Amino acid sequence: MRIAVAGGTGVVGRHAVEAARAAGHDVVVLSRAKGADVATGVGLVDALQGADAVIDVTNTTTLSRVKAVVFFETATRNLLDAEARAGVGHHVALSIVGIDGIDSSYYAGKLAQERAVAAGSVPFTIARAAQFHEFAGQLLARMSGPLAVMPKLLMRPVAAREVGEHLVRVASGAAVGRARDLVGPRDEVLLDVARRQLAFDGERRRVLGVRLPGAYGKGLASGSLRGGPDALQGVATFDEWLGSEDHVREE
Numbered sequence: 001m002r003i004a005v006a007g008g009t010g011v012v013g014r015h016a017v018e019a020a021r022a023a024g025h026d027v028v029v030l031s032r033a034k035g036a037d038v039a040t041g042v043g044l045v046d047a048l049q050g051a052d053a054v055i056d057v058t059n060t061t062t063l064s065r066v067k068a069v070v071f072f073e074t075a076t077r078n079l080l081d082a083e084a085r086a087g088v089g090h091h092v093a094l095s096i097v098g099i100d101g102i103d104s105s106y107y108a109g110k111l112a113q114e115r116a117v118a119a120g121s122v123p124f125t126i127a128r129a130a131q132f133h134e135f136a137g138q139l140l141a142r143m144s145g146p147l148a149v150m151p152k153l154l155m156r157p158v159a160a161r162e163v164g165e166h167l168v169r170v171a172s173g174a175a176v177g178r179a180r181d182l183v184g185p186r187d188e189v190l191l192d193v194a195r196r197q198l199a200f201d202g203e204r205r206r207v208l209g210v211r212l213p214g215a216y217g218k219g220l221a222s223g224s225l226r227g228g229p230d231a232l233q234g235v236a237t238f239d240e241w242l243g244s245e246d247h248v249r250e251e
């Protein structure tokens with residue numbers, strides 16, 4: 001199969017690309033650095049020629065509800081338009097486990113993405129995953145200085161490598177609308193994993209936990225992001241991931 005990975009240079013995207021190549025698929029990577037922009041549509045139709053499936057793992061890091069909704073709706077619309085013109089038969093969107101009751105901030109954008117995918121004309125599968133083991137590091141990298149602040153977040157994190165492999169399995173099957181959720185093997189608390197990561201890396205930064213206000217903060221602290229009993233479960237624990245070559249330390 002020819003599989004296009006939109007966002008294939010990102011944290012989960014590069015694992016999806018690696019997994020697709022390892023499974024013998026022909027892979028196309030879409031990202032702005034490679035001349036394809038999901039926000040403007042530039043370069044998409046050309047890049048998707050001959051593709052059988054598209055995995056969308058593009059991202060924006062905003063916490064603004066308006067910006068998140070605009071990004072994910074626009075990106076989805078542009079991708080689906082280009083897929084329809086290029087004859088792509090399966091759109092796979094990566095979303096986040098347990099966000100249904102949290103129509104706020106960044107998650108409002110993800111819910112808008114899911115609605116746009118479902119309303120489109122391309123057969124689709126929405127695959128939700130829990131926070132990645134890489135998530136604490138992504139947040140830490142966005143904060144400079146000796147003090148970092150983490151929202152109170154109850155999660156069940158999973159290795160981005162396992163999410164990438166899951167997305168390739170989903171993309172190489174039939175479009176089913178909604179895939180089973182994928183979560184990690186253990187319950188964790190974001191503040192705690194951030195501290196363990198800094199200790200493992202020998203970084204002397206302090207991390208404080210804060211409870212964010214509003215529906216977003218309530219949702220993060222509620223435990224709903226850990227998913228339910230029917231979810232598929234990843235194998236690597238956070239501490240196993242920390243000691244693996246997939247844990248890239250910030251220089």
Ligand SMILES: NC(=O)c1ccc[n+]([C@@H]2O[C@H](COP(=O)([O-])OP(=O)(O)OC[C@H]3O[C@@H](n4cnc5c(N)ncnc54)[C@H](OP(=O)(O)O)[C@@H]3O)[C@@H](O)[C@H]2O)c1
Binds near residue numbers: 060131133
């Ligand atoms: N991080 C988590 O814990 C987590 C958990 C569950 C689900 N997810 C979902 O997984 C997806 C990917 O997250 P991530 O953390 O892997 O993202 P990431 O590391 O920030 O990577 C984002 C990717 O999107 C590309 N991109 C951004 N804007 C683009 C644009 N306008 N046009 C084309 N490509 C664009 C980037 O490449 P360029 O900069 O070169 O364009 C990059 O390849 C997101 O949708 C997120 O909601 C994340």
